Amino acid sequence: MIKFSNKSLLILALALAVCVAALVYQFLNDIQQQSSDMATVVVARTDILANTAITADMVEEVNISGKQLQPGAITAAGRVVGTFAKENIPAQEQLTENRILNTVAVGFTGSIPHDKRAVSIAVTDVTGVAGV
Secondary structure (H helix, E strand, O other): OOOOOHHHHHHHHHHHHHHHHHHHHHHHHHHHHHHHOEEEEEEEOOOEOOOOEOOHHHEEEEEEEHHHOOOOEOOOHHHOOOOEEOOOEOOOOEOEHHHEEOHHHHHHHHHOOOOOOOOOOOOOOOOOOOOO
16 A cells, blocks of 8 residues: 655645636636527517517517527517517517518508408599599
């Protein structure tokens, strides 16, 4: 059996302490770097059906890693509240610009309440009042 002197045990302990400190430092730097790569995106809290007005209780903001960020993802919930879904959006799916319509882009039809109907009337120069 090998006997170690007190001096050699102290040197061994210091070397191990330096190794552990370096590993802890590297680990903490990795965690900090991962947290700086995070992004806030808006996801659907519940399933959103197509042509449905999006309300604040249908969406939530979550933090995800930058690698999971979809192109055109919306980063603020205020930008989607009051808009309409172009297609069905499953729960926990990121909302992107190409999956929503705003009422300006939809035009008049987007501003008609769900419990109302709009009627169009054909008007020509003959049926209208003096071409107005």
